Amino acid sequence: QIAAKELNIYCHQDHNFMTASIPTHRLFVHVRRLVAKGYKVGVIKQMETAALKAAGENKSSLFSRKLTALYTKSTLIGEDILFNKNMASLDDSLGVEEVTADVPDNYLLCVCESGENLKNRKKGDIVIGIMAIQPTTGEVIFDSFQDCASRLELESRVLRLQPVEIILPSSLSDPSEKLINSITSM
Numbered sequence: 001q002i003a004a005k006e007l008n009i010y011c012h013q014d015h016n017f018m019t020a021s022i023p024t025h026r027l028f029v030h031v032r033r034l035v036a037k038g039y040k041v042g043v044i045k046q047m048e049t050a051a052l053k054a055a056g057e058n059k060s061s062l063f064s065r066k067l068t069a070l071y072t073k074s075t076l077i078g079e080d081i082l083f084n085k086n087m088a089s090l091d092d093s094l095g096v097e098e099v100t101a102d103v104p105d106n107y108l109l110c111v112c113e114s115g116e117n118l119k120n121r122k123k124g125d126i127v128i129g130i131m132a133i134q135p136t137t138g139e140v141i142f143d144s145f146q147d148c149a150s151r152l153e154l155e156s157r158v159l160r161l162q163p164v165e166i167i168l169p170s171s172l173s174d175p176s177e178k179l180i181n182s183i184t185s186m
Contacts, residue, residue, distance in 0.1 A: 003030075006037055035076050043069040073164035074108035075135055107132040107141075109163035111154070113176060126173060128154050132161050151179045158183055 004011030004020035007030055011020040022030050027043065034041045047064045048056070113128045128151075129144040141161070147153040154176060158166075166180060 002039070003034060006034060006039070031071050032076065035071055035073055038073075041071045042067050043071070074106045074133075076106075106136060107134050107161050107163040108165045108167070109158065109161060110167040111172075111176070111180070112169050113173060125149065126176070128176070130154075130157055132163060149175055151175050155179055155183070 001011055001018050001020070003009070004018075007020075007022070009020050009022065011018055013019070031041050031043070044065050045068045047066050053059060053063060110131045110133075111128065112130075113126050126147055127144060128147050130142065132141040133139070143157065145153050158180070166184065168177075168180065172180070
């Protein structure tokens with residue numbers, strides 16, 4: 001229903017679930033549109049053909065399907081992001097520029113922290129580790145540093161990298177969580 005609304009395509013009930021179909025050859029045009037709007041897009045494909053099904057032991061069962069790809073702003077790379085000029089003429093409102101403009105700086109950032117083993121530890125001081133990956137180029141940036149309660153070092157690194165996605169641990173200190181929330185809300 002969300003994809004149908006965002007892509008302006010028809011959505012209907014098919015048995016027990018809602019269906020919105022697109023032609024296979026236009027998959028990445030629509031994936032790019034949804035990713036540009038901030039959605040994560042999973043692609044599920046049928047894993048067996050009718051011929052394989054007829055020859056197999058599970059003739060009367062459902063076709064097997066599997067999640068084959070998951071796309072986000074930081075993982076939409078390679079052949080998926082290449083812009084086919086023929087497709088542009090078919091759909092001028094594509095909005096691919098919104099995604100491809102980010103390509104040089106589409107960092108995926110992972111943050112972890114440890115408040116243990118600090119000498120002369122003050123309240124709120126912590127050791128923070130970051131790893132930023134740019135899937136389009138394979139560039140990897142990693143660093144660990146001691147930060148104070150105001151998280152100035154973390155803030156400067158996050159603002160400099162401007163990641164499109166941030167992966168956080170399940171437990172994050174309050175100052176770090178507040179900083180990340182304030183940065184991502186901007």
